[in-house]
Amino acid sequence: MLIMPVFSLAQTSTELIPCGKTLQADKTIGATTYKKGEVIPCNFTDFMKLIDNVIKFILYKLAIPIAAIMFAYAGFKMVTSGGSTESRTQAKSIFTNTALGLIFVAGAYLLVKTILSILGYDGAWLGF
Numbered sequence: 001m002l003i004m005p006v007f008s009l010a011q012t013s014t015e016l017i018p019c020g021k022t023l024q025a026d027k028t029i030g031a032t033t034y035k036k037g038e039v040i041p042c043n044f045t046d047f048m049k050l051i052d053n054v055i056k057f058i059l060y061k062l063a064i065p066i067a068a069i070m071f072a073y074a075g076f077k078m079v080t081s082g083g084s085t086e087s088r089t090q091a092k093s094i095f096t097n098t099a100l101g102l103i104f105v106a107g108a109y110l111l112v113k114t115i116l117s118i119l120g121y122d123g124a125w126l127g128f
Contacts, residue, residue: 016053019046048121055112063105070098 019042027034034040074094081087 016050016057017046018049018053019043045121048116048119051112052116052121055109059105059109063102067098067102070094074098 019040022039023034023036025036027040074091077094078088078091081091
């Protein structure tokens with residue numbers, strides 16, 4: 001239930017698939033003008049944009065909120081441990097694993113962005 005709003009906002013935040021849509025009005029993309037009712041064809045750049053959109057969605061809309069929830073849970077568990085070393089150790093383990101998970105996600109994000117830039121995708125480097 002906690003991540004359902006993330007899925008419902010997936011359509012409105014960014015368009016996941018950048019091509020293959022029927023135009024509602026005339027539009028010029030690059031040197032080509034498309035008429036109303038035509039479908040925008042897909043190309044390699046659109047595929048790269050799709051990969052970029054999926055990675056940004058997973059990083060910003062899923063990984064960071066889930067990590068924040070896990071940090072809050074571990075903090076609550078540590079505060080309410082009541083001197084129990086077992087509970088405190090488990091809370092520290094949750095902190096450590098969540099931090100390592102965020103480091104792995106950030107590393108994977110940078111790896112994919114590097115590969116996309118090598119393949120020629122001209123998107124913003126850090127998603128800003």
